[in-house]
Amino acid sequence: MRTKLFTSPLYRFFNRIADLICVSLLTLLFSIPLITVFAAITAAHNVIQDMVFGTESTIVKKYWNSFRESFKHATITGFILLVTVAISICNFAWFPSLFTGISVVMLRVLFGILLVAILTLGSIILPLIARYKNPLRQHFKNAIILCIYRPIRILFVTFINILPLLIVIFNPAFWIYTLAFWTFMGIGIISYLTNLLLKSPLSRLESTQ
Numbered sequence: 001m002r003t004k005l006f007t008s009p010l011y012r013f014f015n016r017i018a019d020l021i022c023v024s025l026l027t028l029l030f031s032i033p034l035i036t037v038f039a040a041i042t043a044a045h046n047v048i049q050d051m052v053f054g055t056e057s058t059i060v061k062k063y064w065n066s067f068r069e070s071f072k073h074a075t076i077t078g079f080i081l082l083v084t085v086a087i088s089i090c091n092f093a094w095f096p097s098l099f100t101g102i103s104v105v106m107l108r109v110l111f112g113i114l115l116v117a118i119l120t121l122g123s124i125i126l127p128l129i130a131r132y133k134n135p136l137r138q139h140f141k142n143a144i145i146l147c148i149y150r151p152i153r154i155l156f157v158t159f160i161n162i163l164p165l166l167i168v169i170f171n172p173a174f175w176i177y178t179l180a181f182w183t184f185m186g187i188g189i190i191s192y193l194t195n196l197l198l199k200s201p202l203s204r205l206e207s208t209q
Contacts (some may be wrong), residue, residue, distance in 0.1 A: 020188030038078030
């Protein structure tokens with residue numbers, strides 16, 4: 001009876017929920033200095049990838065080891081992404097004061113596309129850093145390959161990752177109502193769905209290398 005309980009779908013479901021809560025809280029804890037936020041997210045991806053790919057290990061130990069190992073690459077990548085996003089947003093906001101007419105529209109479309117491209121790249125490059133021990137240049141190259149190979153799937157990944165930001169911008173009241181969910185489970189679920197969507201492309205990428 002006890003064996004059946006521990007192997008039942010319901011038990012596995014609640015055990016998975018507990019794991020996602022643990023990963024979310026660890027990520028929030030390790031993100032407190034702010035400068036470590038990208039390394040913390042990368043470590044979360046690494047732990048979640050073990051769940052998705054069926055090679056699970058001790059969560060806390062795995063998280064800490066991944067955090068240490070990926071800190072440099074994740075932090076540098078995060079800084080590059082933040083700078084490029086900031087430049088894109090600033091240019092997008094300043095165009096009306098610098099140009100007029102169709103020029104403003106065209107430039108806003110251009111930088112809007114650039115912003116989406118940067119967010120897309122950021123959504124998949126941290127999982128790549130979490131999974132592979134490659135130079136940064138190779139991570140960016142693999143991210144671009146994935147975008148070309150599976151564009152629709154990668155757009156879904158991007159949407160999932162920026163969903164909390166979209167909620168904050170367009171419906172802050174709903175964000176407040178669901179704050180407990182985002183605090184305790186948000187990071188874990190987003191990371192889980194991200195790596196679930198990336199599982200097939202990453203497996204194909206690994207088979208070609």
